[in-house]
Amino acid sequence: MDILQETRQTQVQLPVDVLVSFFGKSDSIRLQHLRRGVIVKSDTRPIIHLNNNTHRVEIDAIRGLPRPQIIRFRRPRGQSVINYEIVLNGTRDYDQTDRLLAELGNQRRRGARRWLLR
Secondary structure (H helix, E strand, O other): OEEOOOOOOEEEEEOHHHHHHHHOOOOEEEEEEEEOOEEEEEEEEEEEEOOOOOEEEEEOOOOOOOOOEEEEEEOOOOOOOEEEEEEOOOOHHHHHHHHHHHHHOEEOOOOOOEEOOO
16 A cells, blocks of 8 residues: 555555455554564554544654655464555565556545555
8 A cells, every 4th residue: 555645653544445354343453564574563553543434553653765655564364463564665666566556456536545455
């Protein structure tokens, strides 16, 4: 999913279409931040539900990096923890993931974030 901008910390707004199907009905999730396949942080984060049917998860701040970036969430089979990694703009991985989002991703309107649920 695209990360297009951030607030005081980095908040990732979750598409309503994937909230329950991927993140479940919980009000919090166990996140593990990965960098190059290595866990750099693991903690439980709340899923923030706002009145306008917006749902957010706050991740560690990634200030100083140009936008857009891509965040990739993965749930290991049979586990409740969710791994995430930031795919940095300008890398080969970013280019491949960007192409995948362009070809198969969902988007509500032009210029909005794209996401793919697989």
